[in-house]
Amino acid sequence: MAKVRHSRFDCTPGCAVEAAVALIDGKWKCVVLWHLLEEDVLRFNEIRRRIPSVTQRMLTNQLRELEEDGLIHREVYPQVPPKVEYSLTDMGRGLFPILRALKDWGDEHLNMFGQNGEAGKPTKDQPLSTEQESTPLAV
Amino acid sequence: MAKVRHSRFDCTPGCAVEAAVALIDGKWKCVVLWHLLEEDVLRFNEIRRRIPSVTQRMLTNQLRELEEDGLIHREVYPQVPPKVEYSLTDMGRGLFPILRALKDWGDEHLNMFGQNGEAGKPTKDQPLSTEQESTPLAV
DNA sequence: GCCCATAGTATCAAAAAGGATACCGTAATG
DNA sequence: CATTACGGTATCCTTTTTGATACTATGGGC
Numbered sequence: 231m232a233k234v235r236h237s238r239f240d241c242t243p244g245c246a247v248e249a250a251v252a253l254i255d256g257k258w259k260c261v262v263l264w265h266l267l268e269e270d271v272l273r274f275n276e277i278r279r280r281i282p283s284v285t286q287r288m289l290t291n292q293l294r295e296l297e298e299d300g301l302i303h304r305e306v307y308p309q310v311p312p313k314v315e316y317s318l319t320d321m322g323r324g325l326f327p328i329l330r331a332l333k334d335w336g337d338e339h340l341n342m343f344g345q346n347g348e349a350g351k352p353t354k355d356q357p358l359s360t361e362q363e364s365t366p367l368a369v
Numbered sequence: 370m371a372k373v374r375h376s377r378f379d380c381t382p383g384c385a386v387e388a389a390v391a392l393i394d395g396k397w398k399c400v401v402l403w404h405l406l407e408e409d410v411l412r413f414n415e416i417r418r419r420i421p422s423v424t425q426r427m428l429t430n431q432l433r434e435l436e437e438d439g440l441i442h443r444e445v446y447p448q449v450p451p452k453v454e455y456s457l458t459d460m461g462r463g464l465f466p467i468l469r470a471l472k473d474w475g476d477e478h479l480n481m482f483g484q485n486g487e488a489g490k491p492t493k494d495q496p497l498s499t500e501q502e503s504t505p506l507a508v
Numbered sequence: 509g510c511c512c513a514t515a516g517t518a519t520c521a522a523a524a525a526g527g528a529t530a531c532c533g534t535a536a537t538g
Numbered sequence: 539c540a541t542t543a544c545g546g547t548a549t550c551c552t553t554t555t556t557g558a559t560a561c562t563a564t565g566g567g568c
Binding site: 273274275286287290306309310311312313314 | 513514515516517518
Binding site for chain 2: 543544545546547548
């Protein structure tokens, strides 16, 4: 994902948007960023414990990509039980308005989730797809 | 993508964020949304012409997912040369602050793209060669 | 001597996303 | 009669992403 990210810039007005989306796109990146916004500094397993269902490999991947993109800083302490601290860079902290806007939108429109877990899954049995009966007439 | 979207809500503070990201996640969704923000109403092939490198199948997919998520409205006119109009719903228009924030961030931090096709990391592909900036770009 | 914690790698397999191509039915156009 | 435009489907294939599992090195506690 971090490899071919900037391969489609044929969308003139959406370039920056897409580029920014690409940075926070990833199954766990937002959550990681969010936790780092809250806690400032976290070690690898601290993050892991805060996101129970992430696997070690995925967390490593996401952290590496975030680091490549300059959003987080990785500080390795040459200790023998390894110690690695993750924190946001200035650039990463700059994402706050985006995450804020995302969260606001989500809170406003998707607040049916979050309280009861799996609430509405509008996959294929939701009636909002085919408006067969009320099609406006042609001109 | 639209199928397993709400399957990981174990991230207490990031729920809404992730849910919102999931909606605009997809290779062409942002661009489509952006164009619809600009033009209000567009037909299928109008969108297609504005995004030259999207395939018919992908555009259909993205539009269907956006529709499923309630972000766009699909109006089918029962004409014989088919006519389908796409427009944003209120919910879709509500995404504007997000896209705005994304674009601002991108403009601020990634402005090395878009003007001169260097300075980035073109990776292994073509270094984003087709960079014809000629559209009005009113946003 | 054995096990745990730390922060990862390596490898394989499955699933999802995306791309390429061909096809559909009809109306108007040439 | 053939072609074009419209808005898609259907099918096959490749690439990308994700998951599961096993493995590493080392020091300290038991």
